[in-house]
Amino acid sequence: MYTPTAFRQDDLATLHQQMRATRLPTLVSHGSQGLLASHLPLLLAPDEGEYGTLYGHFARANPQWRDLAEDSEVLVLFQGPEAYISPSWYAAKAEHGKVVPTWNYISVQAHGRAEVFDDAERLLQLVSRLSALHEAERPQPWAVSDAPREYIDSMLRAIVGFALPIKRLEGKWKLGQNRSQADQAGVHEGLAGSVEPRDRELAGSMNNHHSAKEHP
Numbered sequence: 001m002y003t004p005t006a007f008r009q010d011d012l013a014t015l016h017q018q019m020r021a022t023r024l025p026t027l028v029s030h031g032s033q034g035l036l037a038s039h040l041p042l043l044l045a046p047d048e049g050e051y052g053t054l055y056g057h058f059a060r061a062n063p064q065w066r067d068l069a070e071d072s073e074v075l076v077l078f079q080g081p082e083a084y085i086s087p088s089w090y091a092a093k094a095e096h097g098k099v100v101p102t103w104n105y106i107s108v109q110a111h112g113r114a115e116v117f118d119d120a121e122r123l124l125q126l127v128s129r130l131s132a133l134h135e136a137e138r139p140q141p142w143a144v145s146d147a148p149r150e151y152i153d154s155m156l157r158a159i160v161g162f163a164l165p166i167k168r169l170e171g172k173w174k175l176g177q178n179r180s181q182a183d184q185a186g187v188h189e190g191l192a193g194s195v196e197p198r199d200r201e202l203a204g205s206m207n208n209h210h211s212a213k214e215h216p
Helices: 012-021 064-069 091-095 120-135 149-156 181-192 197-214
Strands: 026-031 034-039 043-045 053-059 073-085 102-113 115-117 159-174
Touching: 012 043, 012 073, 012 102, 012 159, 026 064, 034 064, 043 120, 053 120, 064 115, 064 159, 073 181, 073 197, 091 181, 102 197, 120 149, 120 159, 181 197
Parallel strands: none
Antiparallel strands: 026 034, 026 073, 043 053, 053 159, 073 102, 102 159, 115 159
């Protein structure tokens, strides 16, 4: 990922936080069938390995899991908040007019090679943990154990799990750090006042990022 120094994010806890916040990342592989991509909920085990380990599963009918079984390198994309940045928000527009549109965003990319597994008990543990994670905030969380065991067993036979130790982790926080403080303030004001929830979310990310820099 092309990442100028001003936008690079190396703090592991911050990277992990964004990875957890991305509920449906994109897993990309390249194998005998060419490039393949799937959108998968993933479980992050932060203490397994240097950068953590990702766990997930494919439908057995999805041919992409075979790329992982053949030791294909995997790229996982975690897209954070993003927003169009209008030149009209820059203080520099009134000063000299030499401004153009851009896009600000947060993104994390994880690289590695995966272990594929289809052991029923290991798969059961994985889907139980994933369900518990995404059901946690519901008033009456659903659990895998709520379904009949024979039904769950049939579902487990239809999936293939994987463990992906992260070997390289890249973070890009493109939040206008290369602009003047006046330009950054104008962008924040424009985003915070937008009717788009995604724009307001990025404004909040700008606040959090600048606060972290001032109070590490």
